[in-house]
Amino acid sequence: MPIDAEKAVAAEPRSTRISWGHKDVQLYHLGIGAGADPDRADPATDPGELRYTLESRLQVLPSFATVAGAGVVGGLSSPGIDIDLAAVLHGGQSVRVHRPIPVTGSAVQTSKVAAVYDKGKAAVLVLRTEAADDEGPLWTNDAQIFVRGEGGFGGERGPSERVAHPEVAPDRVVERPIRPDQALLYRLSGDWNPLHADPEFARLAGFDRPILHGLCTYGMTLKAVTDTVLGGDVTRIRSYRTRFAGVVFPGETLRIQMWTGENQVRVEVGAVERDGAPVLGDTFVEHS
Template sequence: MPMNLDAVGASTGPTRIAWTETDALLYALGVGAGQEDALGELAYTTENTAGVRQRVLPTFGAVLAQFRAPADGSPRPELDIGTYDPAQLVHAEEAVTLARPIPAAGTMDVTTTLAGIYDKGSGALVVSDTVGRLPGDPPDSPTLLVRSSLFIRGEGGFGIPGPKQPWGTPDRRPDMALEVGTRADQALLYRLSGDRNPLHTDPKFAARAGFTRPILHGMCTFGVVGRRLLSALGDDDPELFVSISGRFSQPVYPGDKLSIVVWSDGPEARFRVLGPEGWVVLDRGTFVTRPR
């Protein structure tokens, strides 16, 4: 089942998407906002609290880039990356960059380009870039940039190596360690933001993919971690957010408690996320904020 290498460089869009205040609220709940303190994150979880303006978690940009349907109700166009067994697909890496905060509701024109298909030996790494423009964005400054990488097991062997991506941590102990939890029903709630992959809910499908039970969406873990880092490093202020990126290295299961170790150097921090047994589940993390 070969990858379609000829599709590299192809684009879909621009496609006009739309979202509502409810979509932004549902995403925030799906990545854990309000779970530890129901009144602690009302700017993300309510739209009508007196004296509190609704705000949007920056990682919601990944949902807009990949899962929102066109505003006119038509099917969302997809890149033709080839044929493969969907049970062998897992999320590999994600990066979200914002030039400005995402509004609580609105429209956006998104264009997705297939940046590359790379041979990783045991599988293929499929990399796509999405640009999202709000009405009124300057031509050279789109609001949203998302790079998403998917790993398809068993589809390697075609001989196109990927680019080197240097990453490292300072030669010192982490500057902080943060804790964040997930709930047993986390995947059931997160999927309502658009990612209905049965890998995260169907035990038989998960078993076909080699897992003992459904795993948490990688992008849910990404949102949970991004939310915690924004609170710790960005004063819980989306205006200060610039970007977040990371590589998914091990599965997270709904209900897992996560530890985030952070090395902070001014506006740029590097981080790793550890699962309950101490293994790294999200690696090569970066989190960048604007100077205060």
């Protein structure tokens, strides 16, 4: 079996020093649609957008942590893992920030395979990365990666992330268009999986054309919640988790539904052009 679960989990964590600057942050924000908010009359110069795009006013959306360092694809080279990228789908993602991410910084990022679960027809890898700088912990990322065809090895099935759909109407609904070139721009932040750019590779993976990165949808959704519910203040965000419920194609429109509670926003995301086909489910933003 290409995945040796015992070897993968037992492997020593790998540490690397990472660094980033304002251009990395700006590129990431542009990749998730900053400067193009359809709710703003002039989004390129609106003060609410400049906090994502102008270096003198810049703040860092916590989902930036998902592209800092090696990213998800880098974690797939861990000991005990030898898989075909065409069989890989991103199943879920969580980010917890321990304090606001600085615009310019460096940190030691430690990566490991935290768990390998057996879902029958697929294996699920939980890839954990933790980053800390001289002042202490910055963030903890958990990526759940589905590897089709690698289940059935007799391992633990793992926890279920499913929660019941809200029975009441959402408190807020916004729509965010995805540019036709969104995946090409987003991948410049470090996720080079050809599934999101190469039509031939996408067909090998079972899609008729390249799909958008799940983490791009993830970032677009967090920005929408931040701007709509949190007054654009990224420092209020404590954690953010989602389950990737379906694919998105560049050129589509995201419908983002929000249910607000005490220190938490529940979110569901669907694709407008496909009758609201689910994109993100079981999604929660915890905030102060």
